[in-house]
Amino acid sequence: MFNGNIVGNIDVASIAFWAFVLFFIGLIYYLRREDRREGFPLEDDLTGRSLGMGGPLLHAAPKTFKLPFGRGTVSTPTIGKEPFEIAGRRVSPFPGAPYVPTGNPLTDCIGPAAYAERSRLPDIDAFGNNRIVPMALEPSFSIARGDPDPRGMTVIGADGAVAGTVAEIWVDRSEHQVRYLEVVTAEGVHALAPMMMAKIRKSARQIVVDAINAAQFSGCPQVETPGQISRYEEDKISGYFGGGYLYANRARQEPLI
Structure with missing residues (x-):
């Protein structure tokens, strides 16, 4: 007979447990749908055949995001296959086999020289200003007292030859x-070399960039607009110099033993 004692007739611990189980199942289901907004549908490694999204219950509907500072919108997931041809051939016909470059590996977006199709607009700070600029455009920046000023120093490539002279420094306004x-090379080409790949020899007034050879500085990806660099151009430049640690010369591509 019901005595009016509600709590005494309900197993609160059991309710809390099953509520958590249902919530956790729902959370996993939601996250698995959301994480398919990028990198899907999967493709067969050998044939390129699409493996599908796994049914309507396993992928979320497209979602549109508003970009800050009036830069439009972006929707994910993208519809259809993005056109891209790999400038290389497989060394063996099995999944996961490495590719051998068939063109210029430093610019063909392959291996360590790969880059992403990022925005063609420059990265900006919290105030809407271009984040990475030449120091000449940011008078509040200066070289710290006691530190060497790279401007005017000679740049040496991985082969020990002279690549050019440092004409300007590009600084990050957000991270200082x-x-x-x-x-600037002998041919007059302006190449942006990542500072993290440079080693300054203060006494010799030299900067060694061992990622690529001296002659390869002239082939470095260029910025379209003087005084600013887009996110896409950042990735291309990083890929060019990063790929040099494998592709700059033949000896780097061979086994150590």
């Missing part, structure tokens, strides 16, 4: 550090 060294 040097991002690129603008190197």
Whole structure:
């Protein structure tokens, strides 16, 4: 007979447990749908055949995001296959086999020289200003007292030859550090070399960039607009110099033993 004692007739611990189980199942279901907004549908590694999204219950409907500072919108997941041809051939016909470059590996977006199709607009700070700029455009920046000024120093490539001279420094307004060294080659090409790949020899007034050879500085990806660099151009430059640690010369591609 019901005596009016509600709590005494309900197993609160059991209700809490099953509520958590149902919530957790729902959370996993939601996250598995959301994480398919990028990188799907999967493709067969050998044939390129699409493996599908796994049914309507396993992928979420497209969602549109508003970009800050009036830069439009972006929707995910994208519809259809993104056109891209790999400038390389497989060394063996099995999944996961490495590719051998068939063109210029430093610019063909392959292996360590790969880059992403990022925005063609420059990265901006919290105030809407271009984040990475030449130091000449940011008078509040200066070289710290006691530190060597790279401008005017000679740049040496991985082969020990002279690549050019540093004409300008590109700084990051948000993180207050040097991002690129603008190197002018003998041919008059302006190449942006990542600062993290440079080693300064203060006494010799030299900067060694061992990622690529001296002659390869002239082939470095260029910025379209003087005084600013887009996110896409950042990735291409990083890929060019990063790929040099494998592709700059033949000896780097061979086994150590």
